[in-house]
Amino acid sequence: MKRYFEFSDSKSHKFWQIAVDGSNCTVSYGKIGTAGQEKVSSYDSPERALKEAEKLIGEKTRKGYVEKESASEKKHARRIVVSYDEAEAGKTLLEKVQAFVDSPQAAEVSALVIGAWETPYEQDPQAGLDYLCEHSARLPNLKELFVGDMDSEECEISWIIQGDYTRLFAAFPQLERLHIKGSTGLVLSQQPLEHAHLKALTIECGGLPQSIIQTITGARLPNLEFLNLYLGVEDYGFNAALEDLQPFMDGTLFPRLKYLALADSELADQIAEAIAEAPVLDSIETLDLSKGTLSDKGAEALLASSKIRRLQRLDLHYHYLSNEMMARLKKELDLVLDVSEQQAPDEDEDEDCCWRYPAVTE
Incomplete structure (x- = not known):
């Protein structure tokens, strides 16, 4: 079994390939047009190797990788x-x-x-x-x-x-x-x-x-x-x-x-x-609300939504979520979730309030 995938967005153009030969599973990955890197894993049976390969394929497709019959041409x-x-x-x-x-x-x-x-x-x-x-x-x-x-x-x-x-x-x-x-x-x-x-x-x-x-x-x-x-x-x-x-x-x-x-x-x-x-x-695969001032209030709305669960990926990295909310999101959503880069609001004692800032302003 041998399958080939590519991922492209405005910044990245990558390939990922997996091949199973008996009990060995070989993964190749890197930038499109390069030889990339290779990793070989051995399992206790051919059946286990195929099962692990399917698991890895599922992870990649949820991240946006698309299967192709052959590699794209090298970019100039x-x-x-x-x-x-x-x-x-x-x-x-x-x-x-x-x-x-x-x-x-x-x-x-x-x-x-x-x-x-x-x-x-x-x-x-x-x-x-x-x-x-x-x-x-x-x-x-x-x-x-x-x-x-x-x-x-x-x-x-x-x-x-x-x-x-x-x-x-x-x-x-x-x-x-x-x-x-x-x-x-x-x-x-x-x-x-x-x-x-x-x-x-x-x-x-x-x-x-x-x-x-x-x-x-x-x-x-x-x-x-x-x-x-x-x-x-x-x-x-x-x-x-x-x-x-x-x-x-x-x-x-x-x-x-x-x-x-x-x-x-x-x-x-x-x-x-x-x-x-x-x-x-109902139609997109990835929703990205990252780098903003998302707090538990917004996350509650996402958790209450049945439509959110249809997504393959939800990117919320750089946020102001509580530890409890992060744990709930990870537990309740069966999708690829990014809640890295937790931020702490700036507290203003004089004004008795907290300030939250997006990641990119100036």
Whole structure:
């Protein structure tokens, strides 16, 4: 027996393979396109080896791994970044993008990552984005784009000045994955957003504007499978209300959606209460309410829901749950559950209250 699985989201592209030969079980795993690593386990009988293999397969499928007949092709990826020293010397993102697009290798690249540009806290990457759109014919295989891949030392997430992506969707009709980091100045589309092939959309930020949320809830993305939105806080750009998030819960927006993340939110309890019996839970496999201010109040609503139990995975990591609530969730929910990174609220004795904060703001 030999079976092969792959997992892909906006950040990871991994394979996992299992083979049983007699009493031996061999597991191989790693990044797609690499040889990966291998682990061999021996059991006291072929029947036990098969039983353990099926158990491992169940664990992987619950985590989102999908079985395939054969391995996907190796990705050709490229990362463009303007280092601090290069920026000091006058180098620009536009120059680097031009050099890449004009190179013979550009036609082979399927995944492009844009890291820091010269002064991301003062200017946007628009010139580089526009050049990509204007010369999209030279990038016929581009299926994945990540703009803003930088750490806090390069630029705090809420300081990143983003650009206007309106032209991108028409310029790259074959695009499957888009990951944007930073929301200051971000325009996802100035017209109704439509894209036939986009499968994954991630916007990672300290505060997601209402205008971006409304663009997405008004979009036509028939093949979207993975949606990961960092909502953030008002101080860094979040100006929406719970009702603006309701369309994500109705289950009619994206017919193929399997992974929904309404993460990094100070409205985590309200979102949990609203989504607990929402129609979208009838079709998705993973609900991600991680990195927010979820407390026992929101978790109670999740536990009371019959729909939550239909999920394969519930991600609540980085939370403000009590030890008792964590134990209840683990005991009562038969799914893959992440309740790691328990937080303690800040107590303010003067105001006689406690403060809870999402994981990502500035």
